[in-house]
Amino acid sequence: MATIKVKQVRSAINRTKTQKRTLExxxxxRLHQVVTHEASPAVLGMVAAVRHLVEVQEEN
Incomplete structure (x- = not known):
């Protein structure tokens, strides 16, 4: 399975509780933090929910 890198580029201040929990x-x-995850449907769904707050890169 492929892996992705997720980087937070916008603040969670003034966001809904659901969006804050998704980031957690x-x-x-914190801003500009990068984490690596397997590209599972669950993770991709979480990324889609906060796509305006994060950047995603596919890792080879």
Whole structure:
């Protein structure tokens, strides 16, 4: 399975509780932090929910 890198590029301030919890579930705690995840349907769904707050790169 492929892996992806997720980087938080926008703040969680003034976001809904659901969006904040989604960022926490992805392991993102601060701006410009990068985490690596397997590209599973669950992770891709979480990334889609906060796509306006993160950048995604596919890792080879």
């Amino acid at each position: 579930a992805l392991g993102l705690k």
